[in-house]
Amino acid sequence: MRKILFALLVLGLIASSCGSKKKAARKRDAKKHRTVRVDPKHERKQDENTGKRDNKAKNGRFNPMTISSTEEYIEIFAPIAQDEMREFGIPASITLAQGILESGSGRGGLTLKTNNHFGIKCHRGWTGGTAYHDDDEKGECFRKYDHPMTSYRDHSLFLTSRSRYASLFDLREDDYEGWAKGLRKAGYATDRRYPQKLIALIERYHLYEYDEQVLSASGRKKRHQNKREKTHIVRRGDTLYSISKRYNTTVESLKRTNRLRSNTIAVGQELKIR
Template identity: 35%
Template sequence: MGKRQNRLMKKIKKFKLSTFFVKKGRLQVGRVLVVVFILLLVIGKVSDLTNRNYFNSNVDVNNLPMNQLTREQFIQRIAPEAQDIQTQTGIRSSISIAQAALESDWGKSTLAYKYNNFFGVKATGSMRSVNLTTSEFEDGKWIEVKAPFRVYDSWQASMEDHADLLIHGTSDNPKRYAKVISGVNVEEAAQALVDGGYATDPGYAKKIMNLINEYQLKQYDQ
């Protein structure tokens, strides 16, 4: 142990709380104020964390607008619907939840919170629709295009229609998304979305899997 460390240890041994605040019979006001300030910061931080935890644990997410939910609350909100769909169709809940989060920007996109379209589903024919700008990956680069998107009465209707699309495919290819359901694991299911042409983004499957892993969405497949 060096001389500097020895001096430090001696100071620590000699330290007394009473002499820290009072020196030669005089109260060290500056030191008192510093300690009080530190204590107030600590108490405020603990109180803030306690209030946040209380709010998050007691708030009813069903009464909040979708675009005001945290990511965890978003999952909590749509997971039961995704699990019901899985029971009826075999579509993994993790896929439904991750796609909804990715396509709707966690319920915060205009298409999601104004028009209840959580999966970026395009409109055809006489379907109720809204024209919005979207990004597409074409010829090796991203471009912005205007496209008609479906409008739904509720986010639940959007989830049901998404499931219907995966089950029945498109008019030109009814089996387009069959492997999303029949894939032996969630990785195959995510890749089947890309193979079926659900999105033009070449990194789509990876983004889906990143969300599934980061938020442990496989637990909802059980």
């Protein structure tokens, strides 16, 4: 009898030991593989959140403006247009009128998704943001900007860097009628009534007053009234060579006339042209 009890006790101990080892092994296996077993619902939730963060990061720098009226548009962008006039010589009235017309006073569909206030298309060499919009043709490529102010600066660079607009800078800076007609003639817009629309906006909202403020403050208005005196105000990007080509003269002639000892010129400098 004792032998039988002893044998049962030994078998019980062996079984208990094996069970503990199996449980321990299962625990180790579960711990080992815990990091690779993911609840599918949790995984989908993580993917959705990641997608939201990615979209926010991509669009984080895009800052469209909410504008309620043309008057508010003018109030916001008139100082910017005047700054561009001081640096590049483009009438603030023209810049504002184009901005109002092309952007629908900042409320147009293209402007709201691109911050493009001047309807400037991508063109060859553009490396910035882009968006596609139906215009003269379906699905045309337009430039996209982080902020409307960048659109204003690009408008100035666009006009000053293309030779087809060079003749506009021979006009007085307060000659908004000449600028409006010149833009259409140079191919800025296909609308035949583009000049009339710009002029109407300038006169309706008295945008020419912003030109007068810039010219009066800088003393340039008086000089513009003397049509016989041909001068050039140096703008950003100008060189003596580019100026000489614009006025059909030579670099040496410009240097002699203006008593320049080198080819260095500064923005805002007045050069006499002969």
